[in-house]
Structures are given as structure tokens and as C-alpha cells.
Amino acid sequence: MIKKGIILAGGKGTRMSPLTKAVNKQLLPIYDKPLIYYPLSILMLAKIKDILIIVNKGQLNQYKKLFTDGKRLGINLTFKEQSSPKGLPDAFIIGEKFINNQNVALILGDNFFYGQYLSKKLQECTKLNSGAKVLLHRVVTPEKYGVAKVKKNKIIQIKEKPKKFLSDLAITGLYFFDNKVVKFAKQLKPSKRNELEITDLLNKYKNLKKLSADYIGRGGAWLDTGSLDDFYKTSNFVSAIENRQGFKIACLEEISLYNKWINKNQLNEAIKFYGNCEYSTYLKKLI
Secondary structure: OOOEEEEEOOOOHHHOOEEEEEEEHOOOOOOEEEEOHHHHHHHHHOOEEEEEEEEOOOOOOHHHHHHHHOOOHEEEEEEEOOOOOOOOHHHHHHHHHHOEEEEEEOOOOOOOOEOOOOHHHHHHHHOOOEEEEEEEOOOOOOHEEEEEEOOOOOEEEEEEEEOOOOOOOEEEEEEEEOHHHHHHHOOOOOOOOOOOOOHHHHHHHHHOOOOEEEOOOOEEEEEEOOOOOHHHHHHHHHHHHHHHOOOOOHHHHHHHHHOOOOHHHHHHHHHHHHOOOOOOEEEOOOO
């Protein structure tokens, strides 16, 4: 079982400069909420309550001002600083004590997921006992992504931005690992760009025939907010859904209430915390 999760919210966000010169990218708004709310909501939908958020050096206080220790949401939040970007597997080395020989999920702080049956799928993924599992999504431009070739739900080949067609199944920024992941991450050597590569980590599990796949599925959405254009496209997507259907995507308090992690008195405290705003108005409708 997986009961711990990590959000990697580091990185310099250089493609979105000058917006990211003073503010961490994950604190910029996707429509009506900070970007960090969206990956955090995914872990919460998976019913993961013990969460580590890894942030850039010097930006810790910004996150603590927003979340404190997570008690307002009925979860346990821990924060660690990353001195400089060293690749995705570095999250497991930084979070070694947090993981503490348990299985763990990792989600990238700039990834957005949406789907009607996503909660059920996420909770199925957390049942992982050994090996690793990645969430795949079909794309029309596989040459822009790391892709996986799959046979009977086992990944048999991985290729980063393939020039020749291998598969149209992109590897998203959501991963599930057993407790060997820290040991494997420490064994990795930096690539030519001087970073530890997630592909190398996944290949360790693939070579052991321990790397499986699940799928977001038709009708679901996976969006990467790596560029300014992608950022606004994701914002427009959230705006369209929320304004047409009347519910909020990634409303953390609503998820906590549904999971019975907080009660309506605690929801009232959240309303006071946010003050007089449209988000608070939505929370009031839940009471």
C-alpha cells in the first residue's frame, strides 16, 4: 500500500520568466487557485494524507503561509528545500527520511490531471505492494514526450522524445514506487545534462520486470504547465469546466470533507482563512 506522497515543486521555471523570478511557478494561478492545489488534490483523491512538498531554496515560507502544516485540510504536510535542480529522482534522496522504507507516490508540481473516474483509478494504484507503476496517457505528438511500449500492462520499452514512432502512450508526471526506490535513486549516475533521469530509474524496474502501467483513459485529461502557453491553456480548461458545471476542480477542502478528514466546523475555519472571495462562497455551499 502507498500512504505517502511527494510533490516535486522545485525547478527554476525559466520558461516562464520574469513571472517566476520572485514567485515559485507552482504558486502562480491556474484560473482561481495556485497551481500547487492541483497536484496536491490528486494525492488527496488517492487518499494519501502524509505528503512531502519539495520546493526551491528560499521559497519555503511562501508555502508555509499558504498551508502551514496541513492540519486545516486534515493532512500532514512536510516541506524540504532543494538547493538546485538535480533531476526528478533526487526527490527520493531528499525525501529518504520522510519515506522511511515505505512505498511512495511522486507527482510533479506542474502536472494537471482530470477525469470522471480518476479517484477510483488513483486509489487502485495506491494498492501497489512491490515494483513501480506509471500513469500513461495517449497523445497525438509522442515525439514531444517520454513514451512507453506496453505488453499486457507491463512496460517493455521506454524512450524519451523518440524520433521514430515507438508508442503514442506518454508517461505522465505521476508515479507509484515500492520502498526500493531510494536505493535505486542513489545508484543512478547523472546524465549528460548533469541530472538524475527518471527514465533511468524506471528502467531499473523495467529490467526487473517490475514496471507496470495504468491509463488515464478516454475522456480524461493530462496537461503539462511547463510553458506560459500551456499554463494559460490549462487555466482556460479549468475555467470552462467550473463555469459550465458549477463545481470546482481541486477544491482541497471539499476533498477533505468528502474523505471525512475534516468536519463542517473546520470548513468554517477555512472560510475565515480565505476571507471574502469566490472560493469561500463555494465552500459555504458545502455546509
